[in-house]
Amino acid sequence: xxxxxxxxxxxxxxxxxxxxxxxxxxxxxxxxxxxxxxxxxxxxxxxxxxxxxxxxxxxxxxxxxxxxxxxxxxxxxxxxxxxxxxxxxxxxxxxxxxxxxxxxxxxxxxxxxxxxxxxxxxxxxxxxxxxxxxxxxxxxxxxxxxxxxxxxxxxxxxxxxxxxxxxxxxxxxxxxxxxxxxxxxxxxxxxxxxxxxxxxxxxxxxxxxxxxxxxxxxxxxxxxxxxxxxxxxxxxxxxxxxxxxxxxxxxxxxxxxxxxxxxxxxxxxxxxxxxxxxxxxxxxxxxxxxxxxxxxxxxxxxxxxxxxxxxxxxxxxxxxxxxxxxxxxxxxxxxxxxxxxxxxxxxxxxxxxxxxxxxxxxxxxxxxxxxxxxxxxxxxxxxxxxxxx
Numbered sequence: 001x002x003x004x005x006x007x008x009x010x011x012x013x014x015x016x017x018x019x020x021x022x023x024x025x026x027x028x029x030x031x032x033x034x035x036x037x038x039x040x041x042x043x044x045x046x047x048x049x050x051x052x053x054x055x056x057x058x059x060x061x062x063x064x065x066x067x068x069x070x071x072x073x074x075x076x077x078x079x080x081x082x083x084x085x086x087x088x089x090x091x092x093x094x095x096x097x098x099x100x101x102x103x104x105x106x107x108x109x110x111x112x113x114x115x116x117x118x119x120x121x122x123x124x125x126x127x128x129x130x131x132x133x134x135x136x137x138x139x140x141x142x143x144x145x146x147x148x149x150x151x152x153x154x155x156x157x158x159x160x161x162x163x164x165x166x167x168x169x170x171x172x173x174x175x176x177x178x179x180x181x182x183x184x185x186x187x188x189x190x191x192x193x194x195x196x197x198x199x200x201x202x203x204x205x206x207x208x209x210x211x212x213x214x215x216x217x218x219x220x221x222x223x224x225x226x227x228x229x230x231x232x233x234x235x236x237x238x239x240x241x242x243x244x245x246x247x248x249x250x251x252x253x254x255x256x257x258x259x260x261x262x263x264x265x266x267x268x269x270x271x272x273x274x275x276x277x278x279x280x281x282x283x284x285x286x287x288x289x290x291x292x293x294x295x296x297x298x299x300x301x302x303x304x305x306x307x308x309x310x311x312x313x314x315x316x317x318x319x320x321x322x323x324x325x326x327x328x329x330x331x332x333x334x335x336x337x338x339x340x341x342x343x344x345x346x347x348x349x350x351x352x353x354x355x356x357x358x359x360x361x362x363x364x365x366x367x368x369x370x371x372x373x374x375x376x377x378x379x380x381x382x383x384x385x386x387x388x389x
Contacts, residue, residue, distance in 0.1 A: 033068070034067055039382065045374075045378045058085060092345035099277065106214075147190040147194060151201050167265065240271055243269060270347075279345040296356070337356065338383060349366040
């Protein structure tokens with residue numbers, strides 16, 4: 001069972017409900033606090049999710065009324081400490097949007113083309129068992145149409161680093177290419193470009209390509225191009241550290257031990273190298289809103305790269321959603337179309353959603369990795385209500 005697949009059960013429910021019902025310039029925008037009553041429906045949906053079993057949720061919304069923050073539930077089940085409005089957390093697959101943005105910036109600088117083959121930038125890396133980097137493009141890596149096997153579908157890897165073996169092995173340092181080697185021990189799932197098929201392997205490969213082109217670490221490139229220009233002071237890469245910077249709560253996981261399905265474990269500490277390049281970034285709801293808002297308003301990419309970012313292909317497993325380059329698109333049942341990105345990793349679920357022009361945003365995080373089906377209720381509460389006057 002892959003972390004991505006676990007986290008995306010919420011998107012399946014979200015989509016089902018939908019069917020049924022340039023580089024940064026200038027200073028950051030001033031942040032005005034929204035009236036406390038302007039997001040009451042969202043607050044009620046968040047409280048309901050906590051009442052249904054999520055330990056704690058932190059969230060921030062932005063719209064014409066200003067910035068609204070809330071937190072519900074506990075950040076520490078042992079001490080009872082409350083979840084904080086400014087908590088930092090592991091963002092999981094939202095990391096891939098940072099990577100995709102940098103690669104698109106590099107394309108605008110003529111350092112690569114999205115139609116370059118993987119082989120051109122990583123010669124001899126993607127090979128064996130029918131895998132061929134000369135037939136896979138950078139674009140196909142970013143929109144998950146490469147056909148590469150998902151290393152999270154390798155039973156030995158999952159048993160060791162995700163399920164029963166997680167607590168024993170979570171402090172180990174992992175080489176950046178280990179997950180790629182696990183994936184390439186398997187044949188491709190389909191031919192490159194045939195369709196969309198999410199694979200965590202693509203996210204690792206994208207970070208490796210970024211490093212090869214940059215000639216320095218992916219962490220340094222993301223920091224210099226995105227984190228520092230936007231002033232994302234709560235955003236960082238952990239490297240080999242196992243700790244979260246403060247303020248933060250604890251992260252919890254339930255579905256580890258198959259013989260104890262209701263057991264809940266504190267899984268806050270994990271060596272960042274184990275999710276390097278695909279899920280290791282640590283951030284806050286505030287920073288994520290600022291990043292995705294700047295991205296969708298065209299402050300980080302020129303017009304051509306924005307068009308490429310938002311060129312989507314249908315996800316055959318969820319045909320009511322479509323996948324761009326590190327970002328996805330969905331129309332809710334009330335008719336509101338959103339760009340969004342969900343991110344799951346052990347102990348955490350995060351989601352960022354915003355309108356086309358970035359004028360209305362919501363980011364929230366669970367300090368747990370279960371009950372993802374509640375995501376739809378929170379999104380609908382925020383984006384399907386009549387705006388407060």
